[in-house]
């Protein structure tokens with residue numbers, strides 16, 4: 371007998387891990403004195419074949435994130451019948467905007483006025499709206515994209531004012547560190563920026579309550595600081611092969 375394909379083995383474990391992840395996020399919310407329904411889970415599915423992602427969607431996952439437009443346009447058609455909601459969560463190049471908008475309900479990685487303006491123009495031409503999040507680099511790590519915290523409010527206000535863009539909130543990738551206080555301080559910073567944004571009175575910002583933050587290694591810290599959406603990959607799909 372031949373051994374099962376590794377993708378099949380991985381797919382078989384997804385349902386249980388998805389349940390565990392939901393429980394983990396709900397427990398984190400309860401521990402933080404929050405309603406578990408306030409925290410949604412988006413699955414980061416980079417590098418995964420469609421048949422593995424499909425298991426998660428069949429188990430009840432509805433929000434999926436892709437980092438690269440090339441992967442989005444390769445995997446999304448195979449799952450179209452299940453109608454998941456796709457978010458772009460990686461750096462989006464201007465020349466990929468049209469392709470991204472074929473599948474994306476939301477772009478979480480808006481980090482410049484140029485990109486926002488291009489998304490807005492394209493959405494106007496397509497007569498559709500787009501959910502957008504402004505990505506903030508709270509850790510200051512040079513490898514991470516995102517606007518600086520100092521420039522975040524100005525960019526967010528500009529984005530929120532553009533036609534057809536609906537600003538949902540702020541997104542960040544946490545510090546890559548074992549120092550929990552440092553990671554948590556970054557998430558607290560994003561929450562403070564969000565509070566300032568929502569309170570700013572700038573057009574289109576009143577509903578921008580979203581905080582997309584927290585990954586498999588630090589969900590509890592992010593939820594404790596107010597995350598409304600966590601982005602999980604390895605917790606549900608297992609470790610990724612090295613890039």
Ligand SMILES: *Cc1c(COP(=O)(O)O)cnc(C)c1O
Nearest residue numbers: 414459585586601602603604605
């Ligand atoms: C890969 C990725 C995640 C998920 O990371 P895990 O550590 O596997 O949970 C979340 N957000 C972004 C932007 C990612 O690229």
